[in-house]
Amino acid sequence: MKAISPKLSLPECLKRTREWAEFALPALLDLACDEQCGGFAERFDWVGTPIDPGFKRVRVTGRQLYVFTHAALGDVGGAREVAERGAAFLKSRCLRQDRQFASRLGSDGTLLDPTSDLYDIAFGLFALAWWYKLSGDAEAVEMADTALAHLRETMRSPSGRGYLARQDDCGQHQQNPHMHLFEAAIFLASFTGSEAARQLADELFDLASNTLFDPVTGTLPEFFDEDWRAGDNSGTIRIEPGHHYEWVWLLCRYGDLARCPEAFAIADLLYTFAQAHGHDPVTGLIVDAVDPAGLVLAGDLRIWPNTEYLKAQVAMRERHGQGPGFDDMAIADNLTRIFDHFLTPRCTGPASTLPPGLWIDYLASPSLQPKCDHIPASTLYHIMFGFSEVLRHVNGHGPFSGKPW
Numbered sequence: 001m002k003a004i005s006p007k008l009s010l011p012e013c014l015k016r017t018r019e020w021a022e023f024a025l026p027a028l029l030d031l032a033c034d035e036q037c038g039g040f041a042e043r044f045d046w047v048g049t050p051i052d053p054g055f056k057r058v059r060v061t062g063r064q065l066y067v068f069t070h071a072a073l074g075d076v077g078g079a080r081e082v083a084e085r086g087a088a089f090l091k092s093r094c095l096r097q098d099r100q101f102a103s104r105l106g107s108d109g110t111l112l113d114p115t116s117d118l119y120d121i122a123f124g125l126f127a128l129a130w131w132y133k134l135s136g137d138a139e140a141v142e143m144a145d146t147a148l149a150h151l152r153e154t155m156r157s158p159s160g161r162g163y164l165a166r167q168d169d170c171g172q173h174q175q176n177p178h179m180h181l182f183e184a185a186i187f188l189a190s191f192t193g194s195e196a197a198r199q200l201a202d203e204l205f206d207l208a209s210n211t212l213f214d215p216v217t218g219t220l221p222e223f224f225d226e227d228w229r230a231g232d233n234s235g236t237i238r239i240e241p242g243h244h245y246e247w248v249w250l251l252c253r254y255g256d257l258a259r260c261p262e263a264f265a266i267a268d269l270l271y272t273f274a275q276a277h278g279h280d281p282v283t284g285l286i287v288d289a290v291d292p293a294g295l296v297l298a299g300d301l302r303i304w305p306n307t308e309y310l311k312a313q314v315a316m317r318e319r320h321g322q323g324p325g326f327d328d329m330a331i332a333d334n335l336t337r338i339f340d341h342f343l344t345p346r347c348t349g350p351a352s353t354l355p356p357g358l359w360i361d362y363l364a365s366p367s368l369q370p371k372c373d374h375i376p377a378s379t380l381y382h383i384m385f386g387f388s389e390v391l392r393h394v395n396g397h398g399p400f401s402g403k404p405w
């Protein structure tokens with residue numbers, strides 16, 4: 001797991017991280033917003049010009065509203081105004097008549113796909129939690145509770161455990177939208193005191209601990225059949241180390257919220273597996289997917305697993321102090337790899353002149369050339385949260401303080 005750049009100390013890496021955030025967030029206030037139709041851009045080209053794919057996903061609206069709300073809590077100039085416009089767009093355009101979140105809008109903000117999608121609902125709720133943290137808007141709590149009630153009424157899995165990935169789709173179960181719903185429930189419960197959100201967090205922890213998590217292998221698979229047996233349609237059990245790290249952070253946050261030792265114990269096992277099997281041996285970056293034995297299924301490399309690793313490092317450090325994979329040098333090396341490969345890339349082609357404040361989302365292995373032809377706006381959520389968590393931690397703020405640094 002060696003970094004490309006010369007070894008930098010943790011303070012040096014943290015300074016670099018803060019400087020990137022202080023430059024990128026103000027620059028993105030204008031780039032990210034659709035001033036004409038409202039909401040946020042879905043993607044950018046390699047110089048930062050917005051690209052219109054013909055739709056706006058509710059999940060991206062939620063993610064970007066989180067980013068600028070969190071930035072406003074960190075006193076980034078102009079961020080509150082962008083967050084206010086984003087919250088107004090979420091409330092007026094992203095909800096159906098029954099007050100549940102839709103899935104997609106057209107580029108002009110009109111409803112395109114009203115289907116209830118668990119992933120989109122999760123990020124709508126997550127955005128409401130952070131908007132309430134910034135604004136104290138009581139309507140956000142009412143909206144969240146209404147959406148949660150609708151979720152329970154219409155999207156419960158026929159198995160009686162968990163939820164459908166999309167309304168009326170009784171195919172594969174997926175851990176990923178449940179993980180983000182867990183995230184939303186934890187922060188809604190912490191920030192707003194919503195009893196419905198706290199009950200959902202408890203329910204989803206029970207699902208994770210008794211259904212999703214495999215204590216024999218210490219893994220948490222991606223896909224399950226209608227009876228929650230692990231495996232995709234081909235029978236392959238796919239493990240994504242980046243999601244392991246994301247679960248580590250969430251389980252530690254839930255453990256703090258619920259005072260639940262079992263959550264910490266599962267987090268430790270997931271962390272151990274990801275450390276042992278999730279990193280590319282040449283670059284130290286985190287691979288896309290492995291099987292339960294640690295055999296690599298997909299070896300390409302995305303930025304988000306590495307920022308989720310950063311969050312997991314913080315969560316483990318806050319519980320254990322410095323330790324394997326989360327001491328000063330491990331965190332510094334992770335930050336260095338993120339910058340070297342994704343934020344100040346050493347590649348060829350159009351992405352080689354990437355302006356400061358933008359990012360490469362996906363790299364092919366072993367070439368380390370971009371495996372994408374644009375910049376997904378949704379990735380900013382991962383970068384913002386990863387960088388905010390490590391800066392929050394070193395500045396001594398609590399995990400539910402809302403302070404990004």
